[in-house]
Amino acid sequence: MERETLVTNKPLKTLGVAAAAALFMAGGQAYAGICPTDAPVMTVLASGFTCTVGDKTFSAFVITGEPSGAKIEFGEDGPLFAVTLSRDGQFFGPGATTFDYTVTASDGMTIRVGTVGIDVSFPAVSTSTTMNGDRLTPATVFNGGTGMITFTPGVTSVIVKNTSSIFPGAELNSISNDFTQEMVTTAVPEPASLSLFGLGLVGLGFAARRRKH
Secondary structure, three states: OOOOOHHHHOOOOOOOHHHHHOOOOEOOEOOEEEOOOEEEHHHHOOOOOEEEEOOEEEEEEEEEOOOOOOEEEEEEEOOEEEEEEEOOOOOOOOEEEEEEEEEEEOOOEEEEEEEEEEEEEEOOEEEEEEEOOEEEEEEEEEOOOEEEEEOOOOOOEEEEEEEEEEOOOOEEEEEEEEEEEEEOOOOOOOHHHHHHHHHHHHHHHHHHHHHHO
């Protein structure tokens, strides 16, 4: 059974078609700009590579065991965004594949939910994923399954580590991580708290007057 991810479920707001042509090392400086719709793996593995999708930044890619023509696909749709390692017409060989990177939200935003999903044509492939060192639930995903984690409030950066085991004869199409972000909210004091705060100010005022007399 194939898993439909955020990237394939619905059209996403693709970014920077021209940026795809600009992905190169120039003047000794690594690329840092808008993430293209997709990028060759060798591009994101370049030293110092970073790119942005809306107000998110992707960096520190480490990928092993991928076919030479594999690509990284980026996309977003409102508060949802996704990054996918895709075989792009080639095939992953049997063995272990890793797909690691860091995603960071901009100021004023937090990352609330993270998921992993694998799209498999034929069994068997298993994937385990950690985000900020915590395992997703379930800990291991098989053949089109999905794992998820809900972060505690305030998480602005996530270190993602996907490890897949591809058994002989299996066909892995893609490994995808989807995320949901939200705005940072400031707690509003409850009326009772405001009343106590007001009484405290009144008390300070009385104390100040007593010191003056």
